Amino acid sequence: MRVSRTQAAENRQSVINVASRLFRERGFDGIGLKDLMKSAGLTQGAFYKQFESKEDLAVQASERALDSASRRWSDAMIASPEDPLGAIAAIFLSTEHRDETMDGCPIVALGADAARQGSDVKASFEAGIKDRLVVLQRAMAETDDKRLKSRAMAILSTMVGAVTLSRLMNDTDLAQGFLDAAAEQVRAIQAQAAALKRQKKNVNS
Amino acid sequence: MRVSRTQAAENRQSVINVASRLFRERGFDGIGLKDLMKSAGLTQGAFYKQFESKEDLAVQASERALDSASRRWSDAMIASPEDPLGAIAAIFLSTEHRDETMDGCPIVALGADAARQGSDVKASFEAGIKDRLVVLQRAMAETDDKRLKSRAMAILSTMVGAVTLSRLMNDTDLAQGFLDAAAEQVRAIQAQAAALKRQKKNVNS
């Protein structure tokens, strides 16, 4: 019955991966440990040798989900150096992303849920959000302006809100409308930032 | 043990009111029928003469929460005819609203949760959101422009996202930053709409 240490480590990762998907799909309270472990190919009894509590797993799974989403953002940015912000927004505000609750943004899927959770879960979300803001600022410009930070926050708020709202719509036109309106808003903010950048250049030269 | 019909009707309303608050605070799965009924001063056994199921109560409670929030928006609009949009944004993006999960916006508190719920719950949220968009459009201008609808969607997305994110922050500066950034964004969109309105007037005259 016992498995090797490397196998046990793999099992642990497998549980975290499965949990990061199922929590996003059903909420922290929407799935029990029995089903979680079963989905990872194990039984419930194996859980407490790997994790302290369900809350502990919630923290690990949140971090996993936030990290994996973060990598997607960075990849999109690197793949489109001519318009990194547009690339991130295009992916985030796509119908595919809206429809993939399991693998989509954990802030959208679990943000409100996480705000009710213990401080460890909240802290991991906070770290993930800070990371997102840094990426957005880098995607907008190389310069470091204080207004840039505020703009990054507005962009993140708009995108998170738009996908949340889009997921609630049965009316497909309205659902698409929220995504489109947010994309346009991101472009408008980007234009403001670009104008600021040009202005700065002119002053310096 | 039996009470009068009017008393029974009052009890029903009381349960819906309590549920609309407790669901927002703890999520649909975060509170059981026993505690819900107890909070309304009744026992669990009285539940199923009043409601078909917990899901049925979730629908009633969602509608109650959305209606009560809607009234707040209308009141703010009427109280500040010189700047209705600014008044709505000021209330929605206040620290008070961020901190009152129980009585705050149900879209923020339960939006992601509701997207996982049955179609009836989703439908009541959809209706509430449509209502919010109508109010926002009226708050921006009397004229009916198609770009106005898109702007209303962007504003709602930004505000919902900002409060969601603000609730996740332990860092108070960042928490405030999200609210401030969203307020500034709403002002910027409003300025665009106002410019459009002036432009139209000039063309017409």
Added chain:
DNA sequence: ATTATCTATAGATCTATAGATAATGC
């Protein structure tokens, strides 16, 4: 000898139902 996983279970809680009770409404 240690330990990762298993089966089994404790004890709490969940939604929903059944039957008793006592007050209403006809």
Added chain:
DNA sequence: ATTATCTATAGATCTATAGATAATGC
């Protein structure tokens, strides 16, 4: 006679723990 609420309970599920098992790691 009807019925809103009560107590009690069924049956499922929840988190967490206990002890058995069998393979690893020394």
